[in-house]
Amino acid sequence: MKPENQAASPGFFTSKLNDMVGWARKYSLFQYPFVTACCGMEYMSVACAHYDIDRFGAGLPRFSPRQSDVLMVVGTISHKLAPVLKQIYDQMCDPKWVVAFGVCTCTGGFYDNYATVMGIDTIIPVDVYIPGCPPRPENVLDGLMKLQEKIQRQPA
Amino acid sequence: MTTAAASQKIRRHTMMLNMGPSHPAMHGIIRIILGLDGERVESADIAIGYLHRAFEKSAEQSGYLQVIPYTDRLNYVSPLINNMGYSMAVEKLFGMKPTERCEYIRVIMSELSRISDHLTCIGASAMELGAFTAFLYMMKAREYLYQGIEMVTGARLTISYIRPGGVKADLPPEFEPHIQKAIAETRNVLKECHQLLTRNRIFVDRLKEVGVISKEDALAYGITGPFLRSTGIDYDVRKNCPYSVYDRFNFDIPVGSTGDNYDRYLCRMEEMEQSMRIVEQAFRDIPEGNLMVDTEGREIPAAMMVDLAKMGETEGFVELDVNLDPTLSGGTRQYFNSVEADEKRAVLPPKEDTYGNIEGLMQHFKLIMFGHGIQPPAGEVYQAVEGGNGELGFFVVSDGTGRPYRVRVRPPCFPIMAALPLMLKGGYLADVVATFGSVNMIGGELDR
Amino acid sequence: MILEKIKEKFLDDVYETFEFRGDLVAVVNKDIVRELAQYLKTDPVLDFNILMDLTAVDYLWQERKPRFDVVYHLYSLSQNHRVRIKAGVDEKDLTIDSLVSIWPVADWFEREVWDMFGIKFKGHPNLKRILMYEEFKGHPLRKDYPYNKRQPLVGPQN
Numbered sequence: 001m002k003p004e005n006q007a008a009s010p011g012f013f014t015s016k017l018n019d020m021v022g023w024a025r026k027y028s029l030f031q032y033p034f035v036t037a038c039c040g041m042e043y044m045s046v047a048c049a050h051y052d053i054d055r056f057g058a059g060l061p062r063f064s065p066r067q068s069d070v071l072m073v074v075g076t077i078s079h080k081l082a083p084v085l086k087q088i089y090d091q092m093c094d095p096k097w098v099v100a101f102g103v104c105t106c107t108g109g110f111y112d113n114y115a116t117v118m119g120i121d122t123i124i125p126v127d128v129y130i131p132g133c134p135p136r137p138e139n140v141l142d143g144l145m146k147l148q149e150k151i152q153r154q155p156a
Numbered sequence: 157m158t159t160a161a162a163s164q165k166i167r168r169h170t171m172m173l174n175m176g177p178s179h180p181a182m183h184g185i186i187r188i189i190l191g192l193d194g195e196r197v198e199s200a201d202i203a204i205g206y207l208h209r210a211f212e213k214s215a216e217q218s219g220y221l222q223v224i225p226y227t228d229r230l231n232y233v234s235p236l237i238n239n240m241g242y243s244m245a246v247e248k249l250f251g252m253k254p255t256e257r258c259e260y261i262r263v264i265m266s267e268l269s270r271i272s273d274h275l276t277c278i279g280a281s282a283m284e285l286g287a288f289t290a291f292l293y294m295m296k297a298r299e300y301l302y303q304g305i306e307m308v309t310g311a312r313l314t315i316s317y318i319r320p321g322g323v324k325a326d327l328p329p330e331f332e333p334h335i336q337k338a339i340a341e342t343r344n345v346l347k348e349c350h351q352l353l354t355r356n357r358i359f360v361d362r363l364k365e366v367g368v369i370s371k372e373d374a375l376a377y378g379i380t381g382p383f384l385r386s387t388g389i390d391y392d393v394r395k396n397c398p399y400s401v402y403d404r405f406n407f408d409i410p411v412g413s414t415g416d417n418y419d420r421y422l423c424r425m426e427e428m429e430q431s432m433r434i435v436e437q438a439f440r441d442i443p444e445g446n447l448m449v450d451t452e453g454r455e456i457p458a459a460m461m462v463d464l465a466k467m468g469e470t471e472g473f474v475e476l477d478v479n480l481d482p483t484l485s486g487g488t489r490q491y492f493n494s495v496e497a498d499e500k501r502a503v504l505p506p507k508e509d510t511y512g513n514i515e516g517l518m519q520h521f522k523l524i525m526f527g528h529g530i531q532p533p534a535g536e537v538y539q540a541v542e543g544g545n546g547e548l549g550f551f552v553v554s555d556g557t558g559r560p561y562r563v564r565v566r567p568p569c570f571p572i573m574a575a576l577p578l579m580l581k582g583g584y585l586a587d588v589v590a591t592f593g594s595v596n597m598i599g600g601e602l603d604r
Numbered sequence: 605m606i607l608e609k610i611k612e613k614f615l616d617d618v619y620e621t622f623e624f625r626g627d628l629v630a631v632v633n634k635d636i637v638r639e640l641a642q643y644l645k646t647d648p649v650l651d652f653n654i655l656m657d658l659t660a661v662d663y664l665w666q667e668r669k670p671r672f673d674v675v676y677h678l679y680s681l682s683q684n685h686r687v688r689i690k691a692g693v694d695e696k697d698l699t700i701d702s703l704v705s706i707w708p709v710a711d712w713f714e715r716e717v718w719d720m721f722g723i724k725f726k727g728h729p730n731l732k733r734i735l736m737y738e739e740f741k742g743h744p745l746r747k748d749y750p751y752n753k754r755q756p757l758v759g760p761q762n
Contacts, residue, residue: 036184036207037599038232041276041313045302048295063180078603080737081185081206082758084178110225113210113217113751114744115736122759134313205735212720213744213751248625375681378654378709389681396684535624538657538677538688549657549677555666566657566677574712603735 018155025069025095026148027057032068034088037075039102039134051137056144065091070147071124076104077117089124095154097127097147102134109133170198173585177206181284181589185599186573188580188588195584200577207599215563219529220246220320223563228314230565231601233276234269234544236262236305238601239318242563244399245539245550246320249532250502258322259401260442265317266541267431267438268305268335271342272298273544273596274382274424274431281421281593282353285362290349297345300338307331320530321503332439339432346428354422363417367579367591370415377575381546381568382423383595387415393542404441405434417594502530529558545569545596567601606650606687613643627688634674634691638701644678644687645706652678652687655703658713660693660721664747670694672723676703693723702728720745 035043046053053059062068065088077085089098100120103109106129108118120126127150130143170191176182185206191199211230215223227242228235240262247254254262279294302312307328309315317324353359369379371387384391392409394402410426412419504523509516522528534556540549549566572595579591607621610630617633632640644652657677664671670692679686693700702725703710714725715734722743725731733740739757742749754761 034178034184037209038229038313040184041232044276044280044295045299045312048292048299050296050299061180075184076207076209078206078208079754079756080208081177082756084206086758088178111209111214113214114749114753114755115208115210117756117759118754136312205733205737208735210744210751217751251625375653376708378656378707380654391681397686536627536629537625538627538686540656547656551657551659551675551677553661561665562661564657564659564661564675570712571709574709 019152022152022154026151029056029058029070029144029148030060030062030068031058031070031072031099032063032065032088032092033061033072033074034085035072035074036077036081037102037104039074039104042134042137042140043072043074043101046137046140051141053141053144056141056148058144065089066093068092069096071096071098072101073098073105073120074101076102076109076111077120077123078115079117080115082117082123085120086123097151098124099143099147100126100129101140101143103131104133105129106131168193175588177203181592183597183599185603186592186597188592190580190585190588192585195586197580197583197585197588200580200588202573202576204573205603207603209600209604211565211604212563215560217559219526219558220532220560221523221530223560224316224319225314228316229600230567230604231273231543231545231548231598232313233598234266234273235313235315236265236269236317237273237541237543237548239316240266240400241539241541241543241548241550242552243318243320244541245537245552246502246530246532248537248539249535249552249554250320252321252502254322256401256443257326260438261323261327262318263400263402263405264335264435264438264442265305265308265323267434268301270431270542270544271428272301274428275301275342275345277544277593277596278349278421278424281590281596282349282359284589284593285359287353287356287359290352293345293348293352297338297342300341304331304335304338307334319503335435335439339435342428342432346425350425354425360418362587362590363421363594365414366417366583366587367594368414368416369575369579373575373578374415377578378571379546379575380571381543382420382427383546383572385409386412386419386423388413393540393547397540399539399541402434405437407431407434407437417590420594502532526558531556531558540566543568543601545572545598545601548601565601565604567604569595569597569602573597573602606685609647609650610640610644610687614640628686629688629690631690631692634693634700637674637676637689637691638703638706640689641676641703641706644689649683650680651682652680654679654681655707655709655713656686658703658710658717660717660723660745662721662745662747672698672721674700674717674723698722699724699726701726704728719743722746 033043045051071089071092100106104111105120108116128143128147130140132139170193173190173192175190176187177185187203189201190197211226214226224239227238230238275294275298279291283291306312308331309317369387371389374384374387380391388411390409390411395409407430410423412423505516505519510520523530532554534554536553538549538551540547546568548568551564552560553562555561580588607628607630611618611621614636617636618630620631622629644650656679659675661673661675672693673690674693676689691700700723702714714728715731717723718731719733719735720743740755
C-alpha cells in the first residue's frame with residue numbers, strides 16, 4: 001500500500017492492484033503443517049502462546065491441502081514419505097508457497113544416509129528455507145516474514 | 157417381508173479406510189489401514205517407517221561421541237533421557253562411573269525431560285479430542301522448562317548435553333531458582349488442566365473404557381512405561397532396576413487398574429508430579445561442587461590465550477581462568493572435577509588445558525579426531541533407562557576401535573504400536589484418534 | 605544361576621556362557637531357539653515373561669563365522685533379572701525359528717530384522733518389510749550395504 005497517494009481525496013486511497021492483492025495474501029496465510037519429526041516440537045512452540053504465530057496472520061492451520069496456501073514441511077522427509085509429500089503439494093491450489101522448516105528439509109542435514117531425502121527441493125520447489133536443527137521460534141518467525149515479503153512482491 | 161428377512165438381505169461388506177500418513181492425528185508418519193463395519197473397526201493394519209532415518213547405520217559410521225547428536229533426535233520430546241541411556245551404555249563398556257554431582261544433574265535433567273514429554277503427550281492428545289485450551293496451557297508450562305534447559309545446555313531441544321563420563325558443563329547459578337519457578341508454574345498448569353479435563357464429561361466419555369488392554373496382553377507385547385502401568389503392573393526401570401542415583405529418591409509409581417485411555421492419562425498426570433518431587437529432592441541433596449565463579453583470578457579471552465601460547469608465553473597458564481564464550485562456560489576447571497569422571501580415555505580435558513597446554517590440546521584432539529576418538533574395550537552391553545514411554549534400551553557392541561560396531565535402540569513405543577490393532581479392534585472409528593494419542597508415538601524413536 | 609540352568613537343560617547346544625559388566629549372555633545353537641524360549645518363559649524359577657528386544661548383528665567386518673547373530677534380550681518381571689541369548693545364523697542358511705507364537709511382540713521385531721538384515725524367520729505369519737518400502741532392494745543394516753546408497757521413489761537418483 002502506498003500511503004503517499006492518500007492525499008487526493010479524504011476517505012479514499014489508490015494503490016496498484018498487485019500491492020493490494022499481495023497485502024491481502026500475505027496476512028491471511030492458511031498453512032498446511034506437514035509435520036513429521038523433531039521440528040514439530042518447535043512448530044508447536046511457535047504456534048502457542050509464547051511466540052504466537054497468529055500475530056503474523058498465519059495462525060490457522062488447515063489440515064486439507066485443498067484449503068491451504070503455504071505448505072510447511074516440518075521435519076525429515078524419508079524416501080518412503082517423499083511420494084506422499086509430492087502428492088500433497090500437487091493437491092494444493094495455486095497460488096501456493098512452500099517453506100522448508102529445519103535443516104533436514106533444506107539439505108538433509110546430518111542424515112546423509114540411504115533413507116532420507118537430501119533436501120525437499122529435489123522433489124518440490126521451495127520458497128523459503130529456515131535452517132536450524134531445529135530452528136528457534138524466532139528464526140521461524142523471521143522466515144515467515146521473509147515469505148511475506150516475497151508474497152508482497154509477487155505479481156497477482 | 158419380515159424384518160429378519162429384510163436384515164438378511166442387507167449386504168454386509170467391510171469398508172477399507174486409509175488413515176495417514178498425512179493426517180493431523182497420525183503425527184504425519186503413521187498409516188493405519190482400517191477395515192470398517194459401519195463405524196466399528198474390524199481390522200487395523202499399521203504401517204510405520206515413514207520417519208526411518210537410519211540412526212543405527214549412521215551410528216556405525218561415526219565415532220562414539222558423534223552418536224550423541226543422533227540420540228537427541230530419537231525421542232525428540234525427551235532428548236536428555238536418550239543422551240543418558242546412550243552415555244550410560246558407553247560408560248558400562250568402559251566400566252566407569254561418573255561423579256556424584258554429575259549423577260544428580262543427570263537425574264534432574266532427565267526428569268525435566270520426562271515432564272516435558274508427558275506435557276506434550278497429554279496436550280497433543282487433548283487437542284486432538286478438541287480440548288485446545290489444555291494444549292495451550294501445557295505448551296506454556298513446557299516453554300518454562302525449555303528455558304531452564306536452554307540455560308544449561310545452550311539449546312532448547314536437541315541438546316547433546318549428557319556425554320560419556322559426565323555432562324557437558326556444570327549448572328549455572330541461576331538455574332535452580334528458575335526451575336523452582338518453572339515447577340511452580342507447571343504445578344499451576346497441571347491443576348488447571350485437572351480442572352479442565354479430569355472430570356470433563358466429554359473428555360472422560362471419550363477416554364474411559366476405550367482402547368483397553370489387559371495385563372497379559374501388555375506383557376506379551378513387551379509394553380513398558382506408563383502404558384503398562386495403567387494396566388496395574390508397577391514396572392518402572394527407575395524402581396525395579398535402579399540406575400544412576402534413582403534409588404536415593406523417594407517417589408511413587410502411579411498405577412492404573414483398567415488399562416484404558418483414561419488410566420493412561422491419569423498415570424501420566426501423576427508421573428509429572430512425581431518427577432517434580434524427584435527434581436526437588438535432587439536439588440536438596442545435590443553435593444556441592446564449586447559453583448561460584450572466582451572473581452579473584454585473572455581472566456583472559458581464550459583466543460588471546462592461544463595467541464600467547466603460540467609465542468611460547470605460557471607461564472602461569474596452569475592456574476589461570478579462561479574467559480570462554482558462553483557455549484563453553486561451565487566446562488572450565490573449577491567445575492570440571494565435579495561433573496566429569498576421572499577418565500582420560502573418554503572425557504574431554506578442561507577448557508584451560510585445551511587452550512593452555514600441549515597435553516590438553518593433544519588429549520582433546522585425540523578424542524575428537526576421526527580414527528581416534530574414545531575407544532571402549534571390545535564387548536557388548538545392554539543398558540536400560542526409563543524413557544518417557546517406557547524402557548529405553550541401548551545395546552552397544554564395541555570391537556575396540558573408535559567407532560561403535562553396532563548400536564541398537566530398544567524403542568519403547570515400538571511394542572506399543574505393535575499392540576495397537578488389539579486396542580483398536582471393536583472400537584469406533586472416532587476412538588482411533590483417542591487411543592493413538594494415548595500411545596504417545598514419537599516417530600524418531602519408533603522408526604529410528 | 606540362570607546360565608547354569610540353561611546349560612543343564614540344553615547341554616551341548618549351549619556353546620558358550622559368560623558375564624560381561626553384569627550382563628548374562630548365552631550363545632546357543634539356532635535350532636533350539638524356540639524350545640529354549642518356551643523353557644525360559646514357562647520355567648517358574650526363570651519366568652522370563654517379557655521379550656524386551658530382538659535384534660541382529662552383522663559380523664562381516666570381523667570375518668566371523670557364522671556371519672550374523674540374532675540377539676534376544678529377555679526380562680523377568682517376577683524375578684527382576686535379565687539375560688541375553690545369542691544365536692548365530694550363517695549366510696548359507698539365513699533362517700531361524702520365529703518366536704511369534706511365544707511372544708506376540710516378536711512379530712514386529714522379526715519383521716524389522718528381516719527388513720534390515722534379511723534373516724528369515726520360519727513360521728512367521730507376515731514376514732514383510734516394516735521400516736523400508738517394498739521397492740527397496742537389499743538390506744540396509746548389513747555391513748556390505750553402502751550407508752548412503754539411496755533408492756528414491758520420486759525425485760532424482762542421487
